[in-house]
Amino acid sequence: MSEFIQIHMLASYPPSNLNRDDLGRPKTATVGGTQRIRVSSQSLKRSWRTSEAFSDALKGTIGIRTRDMGVKIKKALVEGRLLSDILEGNESAPSREIVKDEKKASEWAMKISSHFGKIEGGKEKDTDKKGEKSDEKSTKNPLSHKQMVHYSPEEIAGIDELIGRIADGEKISDDDCIRLRSDHKAVDIALFGRMLADNATYNTDAAVQVSHAITVHDTPVEDDYFTAVDDLNQLDDTAGAGHIGEAEFGAGLFYTYICINRDLLIENLQNDTELANQSIKALIRASSMVSPSGKQNSFASRSYASYLLVEKSTEQPRSLAAAFFKPISGKDIYGDAVKNLEGLRDRMDNAYGTSFKQSSRSMNVIDGTGSITDIISFVLES
Template sequence: MTIDAATRYLSLHSLTTFAHVLLVRDDAGEPKTSTYGDAERVILSPQSQRRADRIHLRDEANLGTGPLAAHAWGVRTREWAVRVAEALRDEHGWEAQAALEMARTSLRGVGLNFGSTPNTAFLTKVMVFAPEKTGSTLAQIIQEHRPELEAWATAVADAATAAAEAKSKGKKKGKGKAAATADEAMDGEADSPEAEGEASAREEKVAPMPARIKSRLICGLAPADAIDIALYGRFLAEVASAGNVDGAIQTTTALSVEPASIVRDFFSAADDFKIARQRVGTDFTDALARLNAAAPFDAAAPEASDGYALDDRGAGMTGHQNFFNGTFYAHSVLDRVQLRRNLINGGMSPEDAERAAQDAELALVTAFVNAVPSAKKNTTAAPGTLPKLVLAHVGPRPYNYAAVFEKAIHRHEGVPSLIAAERLLEHHAMITRKQHVDPGTVLSYDIATTKYLDGLRDAGNLGPTEVDHPAELSPYCPAGQPA
């Protein structure tokens, strides 16, 4: 399929109703909110949505069920030095500590900075998004240039030692004369600017990493054919020449179409031993036998506690957590031209890039429909939620419909999700008429919304084509032929 100016952008819109969830939190653990239009709204950050989509894409690929199963992926982590060291050890027989030190020194040589505490000494200060095979790729380059890199690493270490000694001597200037004299005698030389200058000169004489090796290592960090880097992009300020990628996906902050509805939920947790004692009304120190008994009196009563009394009153612990309810408008855009450009720049042929781009688009629309941030999933089951309405359409530019909900929908007006669907589709009908764009496709997982769509269709007012499967939202999957 040819991507021309009129079909460059695929705009995706959804309305999803969540009940009693906490999909994203601020630094205080509270739901994120923002005042928009005439009311305060609950919001879902773009980062949480994008991560949910990316994890869904990869999980589907790992299961071999998605269109991207055969494609390479990226990994975003601070642990690349550890991964390179593992490859040096396992694939090239290096001693573990020597591998760690060489991996860190080599990555420093290309411009990456590391933490300064014992726990972060081998972690880069920023996360680096690179192809999943980067650890092995960089290890192979280091192995091929081992003698030269070891000599360079030794020079770097010597320079660092000299600089540390010079700095230590500089601190002695503030001491008294007697103490300074004693220190000088202990060091065997006078504390002088000449000594500091000599140390600095030694440090400055250390050559940077050999250019040809540095160039190869930077190429090893390049995005290559990682499909998620082509989709979401990356920015690596510390190593600009490593190949920054403009993402092909735009994501807006999802917002509730109604005023913020936050519930302060009080909870109590039971202590199993305390409950076991409460069942028989006796203060026992060892209630395990009664806890495991089929009936409260099936087990013999243990001896009473000796020297202290156990309190059987109340719950084991109590607390509170805020949750929210509401229907959220979410919006993402795929720049179909940028995606192909990223894939070609990563080394794909135009033919391979076209196939990969089509696979990525089919997978993306499926993730947009199905992916939900997983925070508090065990106590909310939020990932099981499906959207009530999804709208997809192509055009010469992105179309963000968030302004449709500048006026919040209040409950006395009716069901917020249904009113939101009416507003969204009416606005889209106006845009398609005035901008002369294709009306696209629409998908619903809600009975009331489906009946509303049926009414529009019967009246001849339903512009988008209704589909039954997420992949059909993409122009690459004709209606009636689910991927």
């Protein structure tokens, strides 16, 4: 049976707007009949995946997620530069022959990138916004993918090798492009998965599931009325503000649940157990120490997790979000949240005959018990 690592996390955020909806307001959810502030799992995963805490620990094993690989491939061909330098934004001199025919470069870029999914192409739009026929050309780059594609380091290196062969005058075949699908060890793809509707061959089942974070208590969204003063306003013409604005925010204690399928992670990483352990360690550190970047300049709402409960077992995993179905109220919201989590865990064990409590560790920053080092050691021990 698969071994699951479950992380239950409480993190307190001061006034903030970590994850906005289409109106610029903090995202919300109705739980137990009351409004909670919500941070989406997509926002959380991106903040962890792109953080220095994660990338520095796993350097060389993290991929790139983009729609514009075809655009970058053409750029590498016509400039004679390494694809890796272009993707990383490094200024570099040409290191191979330049493909002077831009049309040919576009054709090669399209041939390679199309093996990872459908591309925009140069087709005209069929209709305009009113549903009428339109001759307007698409403003999207014809070499861009229709959907985001997550490329592994191995696939990027393989593409760069094909670019070098093209620059040397060699013609590459479909089989050469198909070989790009070789096994890879991209940690971010192994953890969070990859789904390409247009080319299922490249799909990878995610070894990690992440919940949307929600506040454990009823949480209103509040308004911040603010003004900005013109530095050159000497009060001779007007004493008014140079700018008036309004921003919305919220604050609260958030619960997040993370489930890691360790066996699937090892399988996704081509049975590299050491790399899987490094990935888990980096994920635990990033998830407990990295905050989403939304409105950070306005609120400086960077927070570490105050409480972690980590379990490992071959039992079927389960969230403990039901501990907060009834919103917590009162003076000790944090203390009550911890009691609710641990109490529900114990009652679940009694009801289902499970033994999560016997295989768990916790860290409580407020009480001064446990540490992130203890948590990681427990998770990684055989």
